[in-house]
Amino acid sequence: xxxxxxxxxxxxxxxxxxxxxxxxxxxxxxxxxxxxxxxxxxxxxxxxxxxxxxxxxxxxxxxxxxxxxxxxxxxxxxxxxxxxxxxxxxxxxxxxxxxxxxxxxxxxxxxxxxx
Amino acid sequence: xxxxxxxxxxxxxxxxxxxxxxxxxxxxxxxxxxxxxxxxxxxxxxxxxxxxxxxxxxxxxxxxxxxxxxxxxxxxxxxxxxxxxxxxxxxxxxxxxxxxxxxxxxxxxxx
Numbered sequence: 001x002x003x004x005x006x007x008x009x010x011x012x013x014x015x016x017x018x019x020x021x022x023x024x025x026x027x028x029x030x031x032x033x034x035x036x037x038x039x040x041x042x043x044x045x046x047x048x049x050x051x052x053x054x055x056x057x058x059x060x061x062x063x064x065x066x067x068x069x070x071x072x073x074x075x076x077x078x079x080x081x082x083x084x085x086x087x088x089x090x091x092x093x094x095x096x097x098x099x100x101x102x103x104x105x106x107x108x109x110x111x112x113x114x115x
Numbered sequence: 116x117x118x119x120x121x122x123x124x125x126x127x128x129x130x131x132x133x134x135x136x137x138x139x140x141x142x143x144x145x146x147x148x149x150x151x152x153x154x155x156x157x158x159x160x161x162x163x164x165x166x167x168x169x170x171x172x173x174x175x176x177x178x179x180x181x182x183x184x185x186x187x188x189x190x191x192x193x194x195x196x197x198x199x200x201x202x203x204x205x206x207x208x209x210x211x212x213x214x215x216x217x218x219x220x221x222x223x224x225x226x
Contacts, residue, residue, distance in 0.1 A: 031212060043151075043159060043204060043216040056213055091158060095212065103149065104214060106158040 002026045004107035006092050012113045013082055021077045021110045023092030032075045033093040033104060034067065036060070043091065049075065082114045117142040121205050121217025129225055134192040136220045138205035141186065145207040148181060148188045149214070153202045162203075163190070195224045 005024045013019050025032050034046040047057040049067055066078045075094075079086055089109045095102040118141040128134050140148075146167035151159035165172045165179045165188065172179050176195075181188040192199055202221050206214040 033213070035214075042218045043206075043214075045213040045215065048213055058213075102147075102212065103161060103164060104212075105161070106151075108158045 004092055004094055004105055006090075006107040006110050008110060009108065010111045010113070012115065015084055015114055016081050019079050019082055019112065021079075021090050021092075021112070023075045023077070023107055024073050025075055025092065025094030026096075026105060027073070029094035029096050029105075031055075031095045031097070031102070031104075032067075032069070033095075034077045035091045035093060035106075036088040037091065037109075038088045046077070046090075079112075082112075084114050087112055087114045117145060117207055117209070117215040119205060119207050119215050119217040121220060123220060124218060125221045125223070127223045127225060128195050130195060130197060132195055134190075134195055134199070134222055134224075136190045136203055136205065136222075137187060138189070138207075138217050139185075139187045140207045140215075142207070142209060143183075143186065144209045145215075147208040148179070149206050149208070150177075150179060150190050151204045151206065151216075153204060153219075155201075159204060192222075195222075197224050197226050200224045 007022045032049045035043050037043045045058050047061045048055045064080045068076050091109045092107040093104040095104045121138045149164035152162045153159045176193045178191045202219045204219050205217040208214045
């Protein structure tokens with residue numbers, strides 16, 4: 001069964017550094033998402049992406065964040081200047097279509113630790 | 116925006132007993148309600164979902180009920196087993212597709 005994959009599994013960075021988190025969505029899926037989960041808390045929506053543009057973003061997704069689909073398979077989340085409070089598990093998800101709300105499948109996550 | 120409340124935050128049951136987790140949502144436009152199971156350090160795994168045109172859905176030991184009028188939905192796990200121990204999240208979605216998650220329920224099934 002196809003799965004969403006993410007790299008790296010764990011990223012440690014210094015405050016103020018840029019990080020890029022990578023995701024490979026399921027191949028026939030058209031909608032892509034990033035969520036984050038601070039340790040012990042709920043999963044929070046960051047951004048959704050369709051047809052090479054952002055379709056919705058949350059208030060968490062400020063100017064420090066950006067997303068890109070650089071080629072036909074990868075979907076990336078960039079954090080330009082990391083802060084301590086960006087430490088969290090970041091999950092990528094994808095869904096097939098959105099005529100109706102569609103099932104989202106989650107990747108294994110990237111644990112980001114900002115020191 | 117949408118707000119999803121989930122109760123209880125922790126639930127301890129004896130193996131073989133049933134577990135019930137309840138969620139309420141605020142946005143009447145929400146029409147999709149998935150449940151995810153998350154084991155420690157792992158991804159959320161979809162276990163069952165329900166759309167607003169259905170009041171109940173069952174898959175083996177797992178069932179979900181939806182009351183659109185009252186804006187609440189529940190997860191029922193029967194004949195619980197130790198491998199059901201995990202954190203369970205409810206979520207709601209609508210046009211635009213983002214999911215809003217509840218706070219999670221840590222379920223412990225005692226053998």
